[in-house]
Amino acid sequence: MPLSSLEHDRRYGELDQVLRAYAGQPADDTPEEPGVALTAYLRHTWHTRPWALATAETQLREYARNPPGRLRLRLGEFYAIPDVGLPEPEIQQWLTCLADHIRHSIETGEVPPPATAVTHWEWHARxxxxxxxxxxxxxxxxxxxxxxxxxxxxxxxxxxxxxxxxxxxxxxxxxxxxxxxxxxxxxxxxxxxxxxxxxxxxxxxxxxxxxxxxxxxxxxxxxxxxx
Known part of the structure; x- marks a missing residue:
């Protein structure tokens, strides 16, 4: 059966917020630099809900390590990653890259400075x-x-x-x-x-x-x- 709202939020709620930030944006993050969408997410979340960043890092990394198996897929008890324009084999590596950038931002205190909203998600979040x-x-x-x-x-x-x-x-x-x-x-x-x-x-x-x-x-x- 599909995930309940409580279970969805507990396991994937902040991961979902990160991936919603990619609506209309490319998944162009590299190990060296976060892309436009992740930078927008970091900028807004640091200045509104900084405590959510650690949850995002954990949920992204956990999903990358343990993507839904065949049983969960058959039962519908999983979070469906939206299409971000990447081949499926690259998704796990990309999610880990996002988690790494968020962890780096938390540990170093590097915060994107305040700026005009850049992405569709950021306009609506702000x-x-x-x-x-x-x-x-x-x-x-x-x-x-x-x-x-x-x-x-x-x-x-x-x-x-x-x-x-x-x-x-x-x-x-x-x-x-x-x-x-x-x-x-x-x-x-x-x-x-x-x-x-x-x-x-x-x-x-x-x-x-x-x-x-x-x-x-x-x-x-x-x-x-x-x-």
């Missing part, structure tokens, strides 16, 4: 509520569901728990404080799930600033919130 908001309310279907961008924003604010709205306000403030180029703000909102253009006459950063002001204003009670 701005989770903004990704929920943009991907859920500003998909390509937004013009069919709402009269305009402000109506979509108001729908989110009035139907979402105020603690999550406050989290969104904080993430917007953090993103704006990075003072990125306009092209980088356009990339950021696209990576975070926005599939429509900002309303005229706003640039991406101007619209984010407008959003920040709008969601921080007074809010009416229109029923039970999302939470």
């Amino acid at each position: 701005f989770p509520e903004l990704a929920q908001f943009l991907g859920g309310w500003f998909s390509q279907d937004m013009p069919d569901e709402f009269t305009d961008h402000d109506a979509a924003t108001d729908d989110y604010v009035t139907g979402t728990d105020r603690h999550l709205v406050a989290r969104l306000a904080g993430e917007l403030a953090e993103l704006l404080a990075l003072d990125l180029d306009e092209s980088d703000y356009a990339l950021a909102v696209a990576e975070l799930g926005m599939e429509v253009d900002p309303p005229a006459p706003y640039s991406p950063s101007g619209w984010l600033a407008h959003l920040a002001a709008r969601i921080s204003g007074p809010r009416a009670d229109y029923g039970p919130p999302r939470g």
